[in-house]
Amino acid sequence: MRIQHLLRDLPFVGQAEGEKLTYYVFEGNDAYLVFSPNSRGGFNMNVVDKEVPPLISRRFGGQRVTGRTLAEQARS
DSSP states (O other): OOHHHHHOOEEEEEEEEOOOEEEEEESSEEEEEEEOTTTSEEEEEEEEEHHHHHHHHHHHTSOOOOOHHHHHHHHH
């Protein structure tokens, strides 16, 4: 996936409040880009395939979910 393709004309989807951070979500052409502030005054970015959120929602709908929860449940 090319960076220029990911970042072109990104609409802002919204933000999600985590326990410690606020995550800012933008919709790319093939994936969601999730930005969170880091301790150095910049941002961390994660790419989330567009197929992933519906899968998580079906499996964990209405529950609090962490990255650790997803990793543990993926193994079982």
